[in-house]
Amino acid sequence: MTFRPGHLSKLLCLLLVSLPIFAVTTKHTKARPRAVVVPQSHKRGTATLTVKGKKKARIPRTLRTVPVSPVVRLSAVDRVQADLTETASSPFLYPGALHDFFKALEAQQSERTAGEASSATSTVRILQFGDSHTAADIFTGELRARMQQQFGDGGLGFQFPGHPFAGYHLAGSLRSQTAGWFTEGNRFTDLGDGDLGLGGISISTSQPGQAITLETTCTTLQLHFLQQPGGGRLQFSDNGSVVSTVETDSRADSSNRAGTFSYSCASGQHDFEFTTLDHAPVKLLGIITEQPGVTYECLGINGAIAPLMLRWNQALFDDYLRQRDPSLIVLAYGTNESGSSAEHLESYPADFGRILDNLHRIAPAASILVLGPADRSMASHRAWHPFAGTDRIITMQKEACRLHGCTFWDTRRRMGGFGSMQQWVAAGWAQPDRTHLTGTGYRALADALDNDLVHAYNLYQQHPRTTVEESSNGKAPRNP
Structure with a gap:
């Protein structure tokens, strides 16, 4: 491995500091420990991933977390950072569908610059619905902090x-x-x-x-x-x-x-x-x-799948979503769906399309951004293997975005592609379950999305008359 400037200081930090623990406290609550692997069975060759004392998933004992040398970790960090900081020529599929959001953001920024920022009165609202990756508010919290620093704290x-x-x-x-x-x-x-x-x-x-x-x-x-x-x-x-x-x-x-x-x-x-x-x-x-400013709102539920939204009282949901009047709706589902069989996923494209149509109907002025599921590894035959089940969800979500006038951001691709989760674990940026990230990982991924959104927004400002149909990635017509 070739050492670059700054590697020595990174190595010293890694030797002195263990994996970061991201414990957050709330009023009248205790700090939440990070996930750890501890033995929970006398059966030979088994251990259990435990969070707060609750059994989450059985993992072969041979796959228990082992220390990663500072040199290996540093190499993994460099590789992950390179993937995230690489300027993607087209990080979004159907980026033209974001133009309604960019238009609202531009109007809000014009109001702020026309007078003093303190006299601004409008709020641009971004709502992210999702599963456990959203519910922790580490990913969404980082996006909120970055966007509010740039566009005003809403x-x-x-x-x-x-x-x-x-x-x-x-x-x-x-x-x-x-x-x-x-x-x-x-x-x-x-x-x-x-x-x-x-x-x-x-x-x-x-x-x-x-x-x-x-x-x-x-x-x-x-x-x-x-x-x-x-x-x-x-x-x-x-x-x-x-x-x-x-x-x-x-x-x-x-x-x-x-x-x-x-x-x-x-x-x-x-x-x-x-x-x-x-x-x-x-x-x-x-x-x-x-x-006044910009919001980035966290609406995540642990273990959720996208079709869950269709089971809520739709009259209440419609009323409240209209009241919020969002400029951008982000859907971050797919991790839990990816483990389903092909039979159980038969209705998924129709359900997902119905969700997108409902959101367009209720909030016609809002853009919709779909974040594909992250890369994932599963334990099999005493080894971790990249999980191919995610492919089906990514394909279905991409097609739904094309048919229903939405933008798609390929989270797995942005992480480094199929199998990249192993590198994230080695870097200390993903959890031992090979499904969830650490606080460092979520914040880094959020920074990449923010950079991509700001880059796309700057391009929009240079070419504001570009329509959805003129998108370089193809057509994504919005159904009436």
Whole structure:
């Protein structure tokens, strides 16, 4: 291996520092440990990948994580960085479908430069729906930080209410909930009544004195809740002062519908609290905090597949998505689908196309960007092998983007292509399960996507009249 300038300092750091541990704390919660492999069976040749003491996947003992020498790790880091920093001639398939987003971003930036940035009033919203790669808010959090540094801090945008599942956090906020709330949607084999709002998760209670808190910066707040017959009341306070009472009783009729409470406040840090007042049902579906600028919103559920979106109450989803009025919708699914058999994937192209058509119908001014699944390796015959099942999902998603007027970003290709996960693990940028990345890996991948988006945006500004049909990657017509 040829040493380059700076390698000596990198080697010293690698010798002194072990793999990074990305533990994030939230209000009234403990730090989350990284995944480790520990023996869980006396059966010869087996071990279990464990996160927070929960068994996740059985791995042959011969495949347990072994130390990687600093020289090997440094070589792997160099290779991964080279793949990510290489300027792709065309990182997006059907990039012309991003032009509605670029148009909104350009208008917002013109407003900021016309006067002082502090006098801007518009917000460009980016919503990313996805699985566990999204839910951790490391990938989306990095994109949020980078885009807001470049285009203005629009706040966190949509968030799940309270602290609905272990490990939930969003960078730039503290949150908590009392013990009397019940979560639906995070175990999506049982969605309850399906009244789950925009993000697919709700929390509910019928007890008085149950509270959720949120500490963050914003100039506006919205609470999404289920308006239902006999719904209870919530007391709302800001920085310790009671502001108002929120009614969730539908009263006018006997149906369930989307309820929204809106509040404007001075710019700066706020400590919000909602507390139930009655022995009556209250179901919370989301909280939104924002201010002028750009948002990059995290709507991820661990273990989710794209067709899950079709099982949520579509009337509630439609109402809330229209209210958000996004400029860009990002779909980041495929990891969990890739393990399905060909038989189980028969309906996937139709389901995925239906999702894209629904999003175009509900938010016609929004561009849609599909992020293909990452590379993955699976254990077989006492060795790790690149997983070919991802190929089917990538092919299906590409074709859906072509047929339904969307842009595709090939995550696996950007990582280095088929089999690249092994190099990411050697670099310390992916987890031992060969499916998920470490914090360093997620942030590096997010930086690559941000660079690609900014590069495409700069090209758009140079040629703003280019249409979807004139895209160099071929046609991606949007269905009416």
